[in-house]
Amino acid sequence: MxxxxxxxxxxxxxxxxxxxxxxxxxxxxxxxxxxxxxxxxxxxxxxxxxxxxxxxxxxxxxxxxxxxxxxxxxxxxxxxxxxxxxxxxxxxxMRAPVLGFRYYGPVEGRVIRIDRSASDAVRLTLDRMRLERVAPGALPERVRVSLHGAQGYLDPVPGNRVAMTAFLSAPEGPVEPGGFDFRRMAWFDRIGAVGYTRAPALLMEPGERGFGGIAVNRLRQRIAVAVRGAIPGEAGAFAAAITTGDRAQMSAEALTALRGSNLAHLLAISGLHMGLLTGFVFTALRYALALVPGLADRVAIRKIAAVVALQAGAFYLALSGGNVATERAFIMVSVMFGAVLIDRRALTLRAVAIAALAILLVQPEALTEPGFQMSFAATTALVAAFGALRDWRGWQPPRWLQGPVGLFVSSSVAGLATAPFAAAHFNQVSHYGLLANLLAVPVMGSLVMPLAVLAALLAPLGLSGLALGLMRYPIEWILWVAHRVSGLDGALGHVPAPGPWVLPLIAVGGLMAVLFAGRARALGLVPLLFGFALWAEVERPLALVAGSGGLVGVRGPEGRALSKPSGDGFAATVWLENDGDPVAQEVAAARRGFTGARGDRRARIGPHLLAHLTGQGAAARALAACGEADLVIASVTVEAAPEGCRIYDAARLAETGALALILQDGMLHVVSVAATSGARPWTGVAR
The missing domain is CATH 1.20.1280 (Monooxygenase)
Structure with missing residues (x-):
C-alpha cells in the first residue's frame, strides 16, 4: 500500500x-x-x-x-x-458610518436598547440619529450613550425618541496591544459612536405602535417591570433577568457573588434555560395529553408536545433579546424536536454541529465572543460525555441515585469544559463553582423555570402573581448560595491573560478528543497540553501606556505599579485584571516603581529610564526630560521635540493607540495597538 x-x-x-x-x-x-x-x-x-x-x-x-x-x-x-x-x-x-471626530452637542434618536455600563450607569442604544452639524451621510447608524448625573426627567422605554446634550466619539480601541478590541464589536453592532451625558435626557416623542424589534423590546420591559413588582428586591431583579434578559436592576454586589461562585451562567438565557423551559413544556404537555382517554391511540401526542415546546422556545428567544447563547440553544432544541418529529434520536453531536454552522454562517463574528466559546464548549462536552455514558456497560447507579449522579457529572463536565475560556476572558477561576452548581442548578430546573412557565400561563387570567410569589423563595436560595460560596476563603483565583495561541490550541485539543475515533483521540492531548504550557509561561509587558498618555503601568516586585491613583480608570482595571492582579487603582499607584512628584514621574525599565509627564506645563517638562530619559510619555502635544528624543505625546499616541514596552537583549521595544490591530475596517485604517 x-x-x-x-x-x-x-x-x-x-x-x-x-x-x-x-x-x-x-x-x-x-x-x-x-x-x-x-x-x-x-x-x-x-x-x-x-x-x-x-x-x-x-x-x-x-x-x-x-x-x-x-x-x-x-x-x-x-x-x-x-x-x-x-x-x-x-x-x-455590516459597514456603517463611524463618527470621525469628538462631538459635543445635541443628540437625538430612538431608543432601541437599555442596559447598564461598567460604571452601573443606565445606557441607551439609539438609532434614527440626528446630530447637529453632521451631514446625513456621515451620521452613525447607532449611538450608545451612558446617562450620568441627575436623570429624573426620563423613564426610558424602547421606541421612545429622546434628546440630550452629550459627548460622543468613535468607539475606542484596545487599552493594550493584543487586548479586547471594542471597535470590532461595535462594527458588527453598527454602533458608530459612543459617549455620555451629564445633562438630563428628555422625552421627545413616545414610541410608535407596531410590530418588530421595538414592540418586542417594549413587551420585554413590561414583563420585567411586572416581575420585579411581584417579587421584591434582588430576587425580582434575578427573575426579570432570567425571563426577559433584562439585567439592568441587578446590583453589582449580586453580580459579583454570582461570578465568584460560577453561577453567573444562570443569568444568561442560554442552553440551560432554553432546555429547562422547552423540556418542561414538552414533558408537561405530553403527560397532560396522555390523560385524555384514547387520545394517545389516535394521534402522536409526543409530536404535538414537540411542536408546542418549539413554539415556546421561539417566544423565549424573541423575549430574551436573541444573544448568541440563546440562538445556539434554540437551534439545538429545534434540531432536537425536529428529530422527535421524524422519529430520530434527539440529542447528538450532529445537532451541536448544525447549531454551530447556522450561527457561524449568519454571525461569524460570534466565534470571537466568550458566550459562543463557552456555550459550545459546554454543550459539546456534555453531549459527548453522556453519549459515552449511554454506551457504558460497567457499573450503573441505582435508580434513586441516577439523578444526583447525572447532576454531578453534568456540572463537572460543563465546568471543566468552560473553565479555560472563562479564565481567559475574565481572568478568574471559581474554586468552589462545582459546589455552588450542585446546590443551585437543581433548584433552577425543578422549581424556578417551571414556576416561570406557570406564571406565563396564568398571566392572561391576571393570576401570574401566584406563581411569581412562589418563585421568589427558590431564587433567594440561589442568591444565598452565591453569596455564601463566593465568600468562602480562597473561593476565587486570578490568572493572567493568555497569549493569542492559547485558546485556539486548547479548543483544537478538546475537539480532537471528541471528534476523533479510537486511540486517535489521545492526540488531542498534544495541542491541549501545549496550550496550557504556553499559558503557564505567559509574560505580561514590563510597561503599559494608555492611549491618552495619562497613565503608565510598570511591572515591579509587588505587581504592576501605576503612575496615578485616578484617571484612565478603565485602562487601569483591565491592565490589572489581565495581570491576574485585580487590585484597586489607588493600591497599585501606592506600589514601588515610580518616583517623583505627581505629574512628573520616573520609572526604571531595566537599564532604561521612562519619564511620564501630565498636567499643567507638561509640554515644557517633557522637553526638559528628553535630556535624561530614554523614553518620554506626555499626555499633551509637545511641539518641536529635540532630534533624537524618543517621545510619545498626545498627538503621536492618537495615531499609535496604547503601547506595550518590552525589553529584549537590553533594548526597549515599543509595541502599539495600531501595529497589532492592523488595517481593518473597524480600526479606521481600511474603511
Missing part, C-alpha cells in the same frame, strides 16, 4: 463525520480572517473564492474515487476558505 493510500485510508474513517468537522473547519477560516493584519483586497478575495471552489470540486471528485479520504481533506480545506469568505462578506454587509 502506497503512503498516499495509507493516509487516505486513515482519513476515510472520518469521512462519515464530515458534518461534525464542518463547523470546525468553517470556524478555522473565520478565525483566520479575524487574525489577518489587513483585508485581502479584491484580488485576494478572488483567489480565495477560486481556491475554495477548486477544493470543493476536487473533494467531491476524490470522495467518489479510490482516495476518498483525501476528498474529505479537500472538502475540509474548502470549508476553511469558505469561513474566510463568510466573515469577509459579513464585515462588508
Amino acid at each position: 502506497t503512503p498516499l493510500a495509507r493516509i487516505s485510508g486513515r482519513l476515510e474513517r472520518l469521512a462519515g463525520r464530515l458534518l461534525l468537522f464542518a463547523p470546525v473547519c468553517l470556524g478555522g477560516g473565520v478565525g483566520g480572517y479575524f487574525a489577518l493584519p489587513a483585508e485581502p483586497g479584491w484580488t485576494g478575495w478572488a483567489a480565495i473564492l477560486l481556491a475554495a471552489a477548486l477544493a470543493a470540486l476536487l473533494g467531491l471528485r476524490l470522495a467518489r474515487g479510490r482516495h476518498a479520504g483525501l476528498g474529505f481533506l479537500a472538502l475540509g480545506l474548502a470549508l476553511v476558505l469558505a469561513g474566510f469568505l463568510v466573515a469577509g462578506l459579513r464585515t462588508e454587509t
